[in-house]
Amino acid sequence: MRILGIDPGLRTTGFGVVDEEAGQLRYVASGTISTQQLDTHALPARLKVLYDGIAEVVQCYRPDCAAVEIVFVNVNPQSTLLLGQARGALITALVTHQLAVAEYTALQMKQAVAGHGRAQKSQIQEMVKRLLSLSGLPGSDAADALGLAITHAHAGKAMQRLAAAQGLGSSAGAQSPTRPQDKASYRAGRTR
Secondary structure, three states: OEEEEEEOOOOEEEEEEEEEEOOEEEEEEEEEEEOOOOOOOOHHHHHHHHHHHHHHHHHHHOOOEEEEEOOOOOOOHHHHHHHHHHHHHHHHHHHHOOOEEEEEOHHHHHHHHHOOOOOOHHHHHHHHHHHOOOOOOOOHHHHHHHHHHHHHHHHHHHHHHHHHHOOOOOOOOEEOOOOHHHHOOOOOOOOO
């Protein structure tokens, strides 16, 4: 299974691609998509760069699924709103390419990769390097994205088994673009 991990950001989005086979992880690729060259007030243009960038990564590496970090409210509500819009553009690009999307918190990723939820960025980078047998440290955004892919490689199967046992049909925490109820999401409202 090939997994694309995404660490969303409006200025810099990290991505990481990992292959998982029989419990073994193999590094495929990682990097960042940057909008820093654009005017900070050009939100639509920045969202398009993110959308197009992830679409290009998907076309190049052909992942089977994706894992994206869940965003929580920060101290600055405006920053949270902007980050949410960036995350929305990224997820839209993924589902447009028929990828199932699983979502994990930063805490879940840190626990899966480093063993505790208070891990620092440098600890995540070092553990990703070790887990994937990399020759050097990945950048912090790429390391977080690779960490999300690693988290999904470990947790995704367990979540799918749990969901199947509970009769849910798809993995808990994951959004499947092919669920039957998604095909008819528009319902006409009542008129007077």
